[in-house]
Amino acid sequence: MGFLAPWALAGLAAVGLPVWLHLLKKHKTTPVPFASLMFFERRTQSSIKHRRLQYLLLLALRTAVVALLALAFARPVLQSHLAALAGGPRLNVLAIDQSFSMRDGDRLARAKREAAQVASRLRGEDKLQVLAFGSQVRVMGDSPAAIAAIEPTDTRSSYAELSRAVRSIAQSARMPVELHLFSDMQKSSLPANFADLRLGADVQLVAHPAADRRAPNFAVESVNAPRRVYGSGKARVQATIAGYGTEQAKRRVSLVLNGREIDSKTVDVPASGRATAEFASVDLPFGLTRGDVRIDSADNLPDDDHFNFSVERAEARRILFVHEGRNQRDALYFRTALEAAAQSAFELDAVPVEQSANLSPQKYAFVVLSDVSSLPPTFESVLRGYVRSGGSLLVALGRESVLGGRVPVFDEAVVEMRYFGRDGDRFQSAAWLDAGHPSIHDAQHWDDVKFYQAVRVNPGTARVAARLGDETPLLLEKQLGEGRVLVFTSTFDNISNDFPLHASFVPFVEHTANYLARQEEGPANYLVGSYLELRQAKEQGAAVEVLDPKGGRALTLEEATRAQNMPLTMAGFYDVKRPSGRHELIAVNVDRHESDLDPMSSDTLALWQNTAQGPRNATSGGEVEAPKPLEFWWYLLIAVLALAIAESLLGNRHLTVDKEANVT
């Protein structure tokens, strides 16, 4: 409680006035002689005491009136979390954990049962809000019946997300909030920053643990497998088996492909440790394969005893390399670099520009225009449509390209040809590289590459991924429709630069090819709760078809044509058919943080509960608006009025002079 005008508290000194009137100026009882007390009785003293009691009551009333008046002028305010203690309606938020770990035993059933009991004990004036939370918070409703509708999910629980939602609820509720948390209190669900758990000042956290102790649990923690295998290559699958709170044990690990067990191994898992099982030289069928690594564990959480992965075995994809007929060097260097890559996923079809008029780029992973002066109009038009529908194009610029005056498909003007000769700098180096670009993100030794010629292109709206020392853009990228165009402002022929002779050339070509062919998009395995990118362009395009692990359509028709991404809400395999006709199999697994059933310590829980009463801006927060303090001075004035009336009535009883009583 605080005061907006604390100086008015000096008025409390006036309390001394009634005290002086009643105590210091107390009337003295002078004995009055009387003939005989024969007809008076001792019990009449009780009447006097009663009268004295009334005097004390009068004193108390007068003192209270003065004190409350002084307090009212001091304008006392009450912090809302203290105001909550005064009673009144409150919002009871029942937050029930529906994360994957609640599948262990009867945790979710127990949580729902306890939540129903809490809901049945609410007072009539209290409000109810039922939340179900995992990685996200869902509002289930405001009636106890909503509790029964909560089902277990494959998501990971996030107490930070819950705290954020409850803070938001508390701000809009404008009444004290009592948060009942029904969860297994996993330590792994705590955020990295404890400040994210901060609750509002009006929130009181009541924990209802759904697990009494830490349960041992085995799980397949991760599987490392290639996403694609080309040609006759074999796959190598590596699985990590983890034990959480477990004793040392042997576990049998099985590799299952398309529902058929291919191989199995036995691993020795140390106490609360990890073991690795490796399946080398796995033959895969052509096409998409549903992979699964399983272990035999008899714990209460069997759903994390397997790990999904998908592998695609395909033929090497082809690249259309268009070049000037008289220049064969660039195709040579580019093909050599591709073949030197770890996995030769591509084959190069080198075609002179004169023969490109009737080519269809649709069957190629991407197209390379290597220092061509001009394209046949029909081919350029086809190429433009190819890019817009999701294809990719790499354009290398050299002396021939300058003649055209502009970069084909990229549609930006060529400013000039830069020569670095004896009259100036003899060569330029790549002075600035955008390590975030997929083509060069792990490129090394670019400093040694000497660029003798470069074409200066107006970058326009393109992204510049690399620049030379004189600020000439070296690598630019522009998004066109669903596709992308990459412009390298020098050549691959070892004339304009010595790039093909450097070790950094091979990874550049490999990464660029993978990037343009969209080979490396997305992780090998997705976690439940993550998002799958459906398209990059914001405009409405062709529909993407997604079938969830249960075989149902995961997207509505509108979402299929508009949505840029979609959440992966359950473990299993998502079947994705892209607008380009490409078929993908997305393996989704539960976040293995959920497999660690170790509950948080009581100290941590107490700290979390204390965030409701702690300093409001003690942590990095501060963005939370401080609740408005409650002023209640007018309540005091009402009390003063009531006391004044009572004082008047009581005082009149004492001050009324008995008309008969003229003698004392």
Add this chain to the structure above:
Amino acid sequence: MLQRFLDPATLASISGLDLVAKTVVDGFIAGLHRSPDYGFSQEFAEYRAYTPGDDLRHVDWNVFARSERVYLKKYRGETNTQLLILLDTSASMGFGSQPVNKLDYARFLAASLCYLAHAQRDAAGLIVFDENVLNYVAPSARQGQLFRLLHAIEKAEPGTRTDFAKPFVHVLDFTRRRGIVVVISDYYERPELIVKTVEPLRFRGNEVILFHVLDPQEIAPKFSEPVLLTDMETSGTLEVSPEYARGEYRHKIDAHIQGLRDQAKGAGLDYFLMDTGRPLDEGLREYLSVRQGRM
């Protein structure tokens, strides 16, 4: 108009007790002119021949000188009686909320009665008592008796506690002749005990009149706020609320008065409540009424 001289407040301004008595009685007598039943005179009634045994003091010696016959001279109303006043001077009699307290009022009453008796040639005596008999003036009709009585009354001061029964043992020894016994007191004792104590006087052929002297504040006390009362006899204190004084006390004092009146009547005693706020003539009228009844 002369009634105002009987008002206690007026009498309080008169210094001498004899003058008070004279004022009271003269005023009182003057107011009786219409009543032939009351009064006395030295009016000649008849001569009667002397017979042996008559008191020689009543012989009309002038007639004997002229006629050498002995006649007795008889006057109307010459029949006399004896008045004995028992004056209570206990400490409680010192209480008063009026210009005159109860003892003053009692002294005025006693003096007036003595003066009245003296005027009628009645023998008058006085016993002053509180817990003991403090003073005794034997009844007599001699010259100077009035002044002895007034002097004794004048000296009466509030004494100590009243043990009503104790002095009456001695009082009985002082009443050898029948007459009128007047007891002036505030009677702070149980009515049964009072009557039981006084009743023996009645057995000796006396007419007994109980003058109950009470202050108005005793009959109907009026307090505006709680007061601490001190008993004038016992010095005990008690806090009393106005509510109690207005209610329960009045019932008790009324019951006491009524009880004493009934008990006295039952024992053949005359009872008269004397409010110190009221004139004295009512007391005198009572006395004469009783005296008249005896003749």
